[in-house]
Amino acid sequence: MIEDDAALARSISALLRAGGHAVDHVATGEDALSVVGSEPYALVILDVGLPDMDGFAVLAELRRRGEKVAVLMLTARDALDDRVRGLDLGADDYLRKPFDPEELEARVRALGRRRGGDPTPELVVGTLTINRSTGTVEVAGRALDLRRRELAVLEALATRAGQVVPRELLIGEVFGFDEPVGGNAIEVHVTRLRGKLAPDGPGIRTVRGVGYMLDAG
Numbered sequence: 001m002i003e004d005d006a007a008l009a010r011s012i013s014a015l016l017r018a019g020g021h022a023v024d025h026v027a028t029g030e031d032a033l034s035v036v037g038s039e040p041y042a043l044v045i046l047d048v049g050l051p052d053m054d055g056f057a058v059l060a061e062l063r064r065r066g067e068k069v070a071v072l073m074l075t076a077r078d079a080l081d082d083r084v085r086g087l088d089l090g091a092d093d094y095l096r097k098p099f100d101p102e103e104l105e106a107r108v109r110a111l112g113r114r115r116g117g118d119p120t121p122e123l124v125v126g127t128l129t130i131n132r133s134t135g136t137v138e139v140a141g142r143a144l145d146l147r148r149r150e151l152a153v154l155e156a157l158a159t160r161a162g163q164v165v166p167r168e169l170l171i172g173e174v175f176g177f178d179e180p181v182g183g184n185a186i187e188v189h190v191t192r193l194r195g196k197l198a199p200d201g202p203g204i205r206t207v208r209g210v211g212y213m214l215d216a217g
Contacts, residue, residue: 001025001045002032002058003074012045013176015101016108020135020152022176029053033061039172041069042112046091048075048082056089063090070111074099109133125161125214126202130154139201146196149174153189154214157204162216164207186212 003009004027013023024039026032029050036044044062048055059071070092075082083094092114093107109132113121121133127140135151137144146154152174157165167186174189175181182188190212194204202215 002050003047004051019105020148022174024176029058032058036062036069037067040169043108044069044071046071046073048073048077056085059089059091070114072107072111123158125158125216128158128201130158139197144196150189150193154193157212157214161214164211164213166211
């Protein structure tokens with residue numbers, strides 16, 4: 001998230017983290033350009049009115065560099081020309097301030113699904129069903145009670161079912177860069193998930209020295 005209003009940034013960060021997202025925050029365009037590309041971000045939330053360079057310039061530079069990450073622009077401006085300009089520069093969506101928190105969450109979820117190549121709300125792997133709109137998870141019709149980061153780990157694995165997901169990638173998707181990460185943090189979440197998925201859900205395999213893989217079915 002690139003937002004120079006500290007209070008708004010804290011509010012959005014808290015909202016998204018409560019929904020299971022890892023959030024990194026910077027306040028300037030220069031910092032944004034140095035950070036984006038260093039992590040496999042699912043989404044950039046970009047304010048148009050930054051103190052050092054406007055969001056349009058940041059977006060143009062990201063696209064010039066070949067960054068394909070989805071971009072949701074935030075603006076207090078209501079001019080049609082601004083919205084058209086942002087979309088023409090490569091923004092994926094536009095949200096005018098002030099906005100309803102529920103609308104922001106819905107747009108973030110929709111852009112995240114689009115990034116994964118599947119715009120539908122439900123992600124199905126064998127007997128496992130994750131509803132990405134509601135954050136609910138079922139195995140063979142049995143509801144699972146998952147903590148926020150357990151859900152984030154499971155969704156990251158499920159979107160890549162049958163593939164080995166590196167531990168470092170999971171850390172990047174589950175924790176923000178200002179959040180402390182214990183040496184066995186991912187292992188703890190995976191262990192809990194295995195217990196909750198058993199006995200009728202897909203297994204999670206450990207690939208030693210690399211990461212984890214959710215059985216495809």
